[in-house]
Amino acid sequence: MHPICSEINVILYIEHELPESEMLRMEQHIAHCPTCRGLLQEHRLIRNALQHACDVRMSEDLLSHVMAEIPIPLRNFLTTSRERIVAVAATIAFALVGLMSYIVGAQARTVADIVSLKWWNGVLLNIFSVVIDGFMFVLHLVRILGSVGLFFVEGLTFILKNLGQALVLSPQVHVLFAVLAVFFVTTFFLASRIFQPHFRKLN
Secondary structure (H helix, E strand, C coil), rough: CCCCCCCCHHHHCCCCCCCCCHHHHHHHHHHHCCHHHHHHHHHHHHHHHHCCCCCCCCHHHHHHHHHHHHCHHHHHHCHHCCCCCCHHHHHHHHHHHHHHHHHHHHHHCHHHHHCHHHHHHHHHHHHHHHHHHHHHHHHHHHHHHHHHHHHHHHHHHHHHHHHHHHHHHCCHHHHHHHHHHHHHHHHHHHHHHHHHHHHHHHC
């Protein structure tokens, strides 16, 4: 059997996950190897069947039977906004209790530490220091982002200023302004000549 004859190589060839040189080598090998060619056809049939497989749908009888097996309190769980708020509050409380348990377990060396007021003061001071450090980090990050945003706005203003100066000083813009001025003056003159008799009749 050829050294590259393997089902893994055939699958990798179908998935186009082999290097380009290996893909070419595998293609040449499959053209002369009936075993790999059969594996290739088999896997292509499987892939085609999976791609065109219909969605599995649960029958209404089975769905109603499964729902009947679920207890009523669980079936109607978290259906109101009050229950959702309670669930979120309980999750936050459990997370805080877990965090405190971790801190106590990591810092307490003896049981006497846990019942010591001085030890708890140190723990709370450490937590407060971590919170303050996090808050200061957020402030520094906001200040950096604000500086970057201010730098961006200044750069954009500089670009627009130079672009405006270039447009105002260019002869093409002068010609455009002159054409627009002539157009508006002509339009105003023609409109006054057309509508002047109507105004006289109204007066």
